[in-house]
Amino acid sequence: MDSRSQTRTWWQDVISLDLRSLALFRMGLGAVILWDLAIRATALTAHYTDQGMFSLDQFVHETPGRWVFSLHALSGTAEFQAVLFVIAALFAFCLMIGCWTRVAIVVSWVLLVSLHNRNPLVLNAADPMLRVVMFWAMFLPLGARWSVDTVFSAKRVCTSSVFSVRTMAIILQICFVYWFTVLLKTGSDWWDGSALYYVFQRELLLTAWGRACADWSNWHAPMTYAVIIWEVIGTLFLILGGGWRMISILGFVAFHGGIAILMNVGLFPAVAIVAWLVLLPTVFWERLAIWFPRCRQSMQTLGLKVSQIVRVSNKVKWELKESSITGSVAVGICLLVVFVYNIQGLYEDSNDRYQSQHVENFVKVLRLDQRWSMFSPNPSRNDGWFVCWAKLSNGDTVDLFSREKFTWQKPENVREHIPNRRWGKIMFKMLDPSRMEMRRRYLALVVDEWNTTHGREEQVRSYAFRFVLEVSEKDRIASRQLIDLWTAGVDQPSDLPMKTDPFLLMSGN
Numbered sequence: 001m002d003s004r005s006q007t008r009t010w011w012q013d014v015i016s017l018d019l020r021s022l023a024l025f026r027m028g029l030g031a032v033i034l035w036d037l038a039i040r041a042t043a044l045t046a047h048y049t050d051q052g053m054f055s056l057d058q059f060v061h062e063t064p065g066r067w068v069f070s071l072h073a074l075s076g077t078a079e080f081q082a083v084l085f086v087i088a089a090l091f092a093f094c095l096m097i098g099c100w101t102r103v104a105i106v107v108s109w110v111l112l113v114s115l116h117n118r119n120p121l122v123l124n125a126a127d128p129m130l131r132v133v134m135f136w137a138m139f140l141p142l143g144a145r146w147s148v149d150t151v152f153s154a155k156r157v158c159t160s161s162v163f164s165v166r167t168m169a170i171i172l173q174i175c176f177v178y179w180f181t182v183l184l185k186t187g188s189d190w191w192d193g194s195a196l197y198y199v200f201q202r203e204l205l206l207t208a209w210g211r212a213c214a215d216w217s218n219w220h221a222p223m224t225y226a227v228i229i230w231e232v233i234g235t236l237f238l239i240l241g242g243g244w245r246m247i248s249i250l251g252f253v254a255f256h257g258g259i260a261i262l263m264n265v266g267l268f269p270a271v272a273i274v275a276w277l278v279l280l281p282t283v284f285w286e287r288l289a290i291w292f293p294r295c296r297q298s299m300q301t302l303g304l305k306v307s308q309i310v311r312v313s314n315k316v317k318w319e320l321k322e323s324s325i326t327g328s329v330a331v332g333i334c335l336l337v338v339f340v341y342n343i344q345g346l347y348e349d350s351n352d353r354y355q356s357q358h359v360e361n362f363v364k365v366l367r368l369d370q371r372w373s374m375f376s377p378n379p380s381r382n383d384g385w386f387v388c389w390a391k392l393s394n395g396d397t398v399d400l401f402s403r404e405k406f407t408w409q410k411p412e413n414v415r416e417h418i419p420n421r422r423w424g425k426i427m428f429k430m431l432d433p434s435r436m437e438m439r440r441r442y443l444a445l446v447v448d449e450w451n452t453t454h455g456r457e458e459q460v461r462s463y464a465f466r467f468v469l470e471v472s473e474k475d476r477i478a479s480r481q482l483i484d485l486w487t488a489g490v491d492q493p494s495d496l497p498m499k500t501d502p503f504l505l506m507s508g509n
Helices: 003-015 019-041 044-048 056-062 078-097 101-118 126-137 148-152 165-184 195-199 208-213 217-240 243-262 268-277 282-291 293-313 325-345 357-366 421-429 436-452
Strands: 382-392 397-399 460-473 476-488
Touching: 003 165, 019 044, 019 078, 019 101, 019 126, 019 268, 019 282, 044 078, 078 101, 101 126, 126 165, 126 268, 126 325, 165 217, 165 268, 165 325, 195 217, 208 243, 217 243, 243 268, 282 293, 325 357, 382 436, 421 436, 436 460, 436 476
Parallel strands: none
Antiparallel strands: 382 397, 382 460, 460 476
């Protein structure tokens, strides 16, 4: 084999995707969308209706131009939102089982973009990751294996893998996440080894395991450097192909699994792991068939039985078509624009920033906008917790969050009263002084929930919404201060130890 043939074989190995990996990736996408919808549905009224914290009037006021669309903004009622949630869940389920796969992934992406545009204040790092991965997935043969579509198909796909500009696009997109997050980590904390120390001082982000590991100061510096090195070298292993590709996949799955165990960062670890599943090489499935032959036989038998049951309805034809030149060119252009957009994002905070408005509009329309600035340029030193003092009709004072007697003492778990990461994001948006209307709407929900579950003697008469800001420095808490977010009623909390000295609050803890 000459050098040109070897290069072509190596390149095909690098950008090829196994159809079984695409099928597993498809199932994972459907499951993640359903999981995401279930979490969002718990705050459907609060986050997506006119009775909640971000009404349609606020949406219209804050929508940046004509490039943003949202089907969810057609109505501010809870019933309308619920219908769209159900439709999204149905298409996500179809995607998961591979029924009308192409339609399911396109509709799921459209509804996801619509949902993200309706309330951007609850979005976190998982959302752009899921959004862009689903965009590239629309151009891939997700239903070629292990799908209802193949059961109904009269034709069979003989190839086991595909490679094209389309497969290259999703592979590079996954790499962009890690390459650009490293390039954005320009702060001194990442290069002097203290970054993870400050990350693990942010109790609002930590799970129980994370809080247990926060005091292990000896491993903060080596793990800080390990994160930087792995995000660069781990992705380069993909280019080497072969066994190196499996090392890269297993390494990043373990990496994100560790993040999920230690930190509360929403669905980001799950979305990232699902994205890496698409890269599983053909050799993985070949080895799996050798190690678990009975499992393979059982799946083939099950598929045969299902096929016999539904063969009478064999009206839907499906086959793996060759990638059209037009489609490949379109994907190539989108990929180039995304790369340029990420490059421009490196200079977003600098004075010499240059950004093409055409590129900006292009990515906003397709919601390919992305900036992988997790803990960049330095991890934030700010942490804290919310309190909501309230005086009841019977004279008692309570915390409307803990529903217990009010105290300024720091809770053992500062995120105990924040239901999930999306609530955490929008609550921290309320620290912005311009968000007074959002604060009012949020407290109306909190007070109404209390009053409807308590009798006449325990109705809220006055309340005060505060945030206790805690700022960390190396090996110590530098300061604590109280931020007044909202006050209502004639009574006020009289025991404010921070009025004279911010650091007196919980000084005994």
